[in-house]
Amino acid sequence: MEQPGGDGVAAKRRVRRVVGAVGLLAGAVVAVVGSTLPQYRQVYDFGAGQATTFRMTLWGTDLVSGGVVNGDSTPVLYGVPVVVAAVLLVVAACLVLAAPRLPDRVIAATSVGALGAAALLLGSVWTVGQLVLASVADHGEGTLVITATVEGGVWALVLACVLAVAGGLLVQDWPGVEPPSRPEPVGAVVYQLPDEDDTDTPPLGFPIPGSADS
Amino acid sequence: MRRVVSAIALLAGAVLAVMGLARPLFEQTRMDSGYRNAIRLTMWGSEYSSSGGFSQSSPNPILFGVPVVVAVVLLVVATGLVVAGPRLPAWTVAPTRVLAVAAPALLIGSVWTVGQLVLVAAGEDDITRGSMDTTVGDGIWTLVAACAVALAGGLLAQRRVVAAPEPEGAVVYQLPDDDDTDTPPMGVQIHPSVSTEESSPG
Numbered sequence: 001m002e003q004p005g006g007d008g009v010a011a012k013r014r015v016r017r018v019v020g021a022v023g024l025l026a027g028a029v030v031a032v033v034g035s036t037l038p039q040y041r042q043v044y045d046f047g048a049g050q051a052t053t054f055r056m057t058l059w060g061t062d063l064v065s066g067g068v069v070n071g072d073s074t075p076v077l078y079g080v081p082v083v084v085a086a087v088l089l090v091v092a093a094c095l096v097l098a099a100p101r102l103p104d105r106v107i108a109a110t111s112v113g114a115l116g117a118a119a120l121l122l123g124s125v126w127t128v129g130q131l132v133l134a135s136v137a138d139h140g141e142g143t144l145v146i147t148a149t150v151e152g153g154v155w156a157l158v159l160a161c162v163l164a165v166a167g168g169l170l171v172q173d174w175p176g177v178e179p180p181s182r183p184e185p186v187g188a189v190v191y192q193l194p195d196e197d198d199t200d201t202p203p204l205g206f207p208i209p210g211s212a213d214s
Numbered sequence: 215m216r217r218v219v220s221a222i223a224l225l226a227g228a229v230l231a232v233m234g235l236a237r238p239l240f241e242q243t244r245m246d247s248g249y250r251n252a253i254r255l256t257m258w259g260s261e262y263s264s265s266g267g268f269s270q271s272s273p274n275p276i277l278f279g280v281p282v283v284v285a286v287v288l289l290v291v292a293t294g295l296v297v298a299g300p301r302l303p304a305w306t307v308a309p310t311r312v313l314a315v316a317a318p319a320l321l322i323g324s325v326w327t328v329g330q331l332v333l334v335a336a337g338e339d340d341i342t343r344g345s346m347d348t349t350v351g352d353g354i355w356t357l358v359a360a361c362a363v364a365l366a367g368g369l370l371a372q373r374r375v376v377a378a379p380e381p382e383g384a385v386v387y388q389l390p391d392d393d394d395t396d397t398p399p400m401g402v403q404i405h406p407s408v409s410t411e412e413s414s415p416g
Binding site for chain 1: 259272273274275276277278280281285308311312315316317319320321322323324325326327328330331333334337338372384386387
């Protein structure tokens with residue numbers, strides 16, 4: 001049967017792929033959940049004992065003033081690329097888990113696509129992060145005092161990126177590791193050794209120099 | 215050939231992205247009883263103008279451009295790897311393919327997210343008085359073109375997986391042999407009922 005060494009490598013690979021797929025799936029779930037959580041909160045204090053709170057999620061903003069919540073009539077849907085990336089991550093994870101039953105061509109595309117989806121998520125989250133960074137750096141001026149806090153949504157999205165990128169790296173088929181399914185040829189395999197000199201001996205042999213003919 | 219086209223597309227994506235970074239994403243001009251004010255959004259913050267020249271409207275501008283710059287650097291690295299591919303050791307093949315897709319994907323994620331903002335800002339018409347003129351800047355179109363070109367380059371860098379290297383020369387497979395017994399040295403005995411006359415001379 002198989003050598004114990006090769007068996008161990010195959011088992012390790014299988015575990016690595018499954019862990020990677022779980023990372024991709026977890027990244028997708030955390031990303032979608034994170035998109036609905038508040039990213040940051042700004043409390044505007046105008047100095048008259050009245051404070052207004054501004055909250056942002058990836059699906060819009062709302063303003064809470066005196067217990068009244070005012071939504072945004074034209075919200076910026078930053079969450080769209082995040083959800084698309086999450087869907088791609090789920091597809092990639094399913095393909096990775098189904099890999100032993102798929103042709104080699106699909107497997108290579110899957111591992112490239114897994115990191116591509118993770119990169120899409122990273123690009124989107126990072127861009128939103130730039131917005132959050134700029135917003136929490138704003139402390140107001142004059143009588144307006146702004147207290148900004150980073151909320152859980154940011155950390156959820158960062159965690160999602162870490163999970164997705166780690167999962168994407170784990171499912172790669174870096175060289176030195178053979179693809180998951182490659183049937184060994186059955187029976188003997190004979191390799192023909194390279195033949196330097198292609199000329200066969202002529203039927204009547206080689207003339208010997210100095211013999212009767214010459 | 216494919217490799218060359220792929221490298222050119224990746225590099226063109228990087229160049230277009232850099233061009234897009236310097237151009238406005240959108241501009242909005244408001245005219246109200248003789249007063250004109252305009253805002254302009256770029257990848258490096260928003261600018262405000264009340265009488266001509268634009269100035270940064272916030273001391274803390276939103277630097278949307280940062281992830282795009284990182285994506286551009288990765289695109290340039292990917293271009294280098296694709297160009298130098300044949301002269302590089304074999305282990306670089308898989309990372310090159312992955313980077314050639316991951317770098318455009320990072321760019322797309324970033325540009326798409328900014329695009330969501332531009333979509334809303336360009337559709338805004340909440341004015342009660344005066345007139346408002348919104349122009350979508352060529353920055354966003356340049357960035358979208360950069361995404362498309364870079365992704366095409368990244369996909370071209372992928373190559374059909376070559377099956378396990380073919381052994382050179384002839385390969386002989388042993389066919390399965392059901393009956394392993396060799397012919398005995400003195401031949402196989404023929405059953406007496408079988409006539410041998412046809413084959414025997416005379």
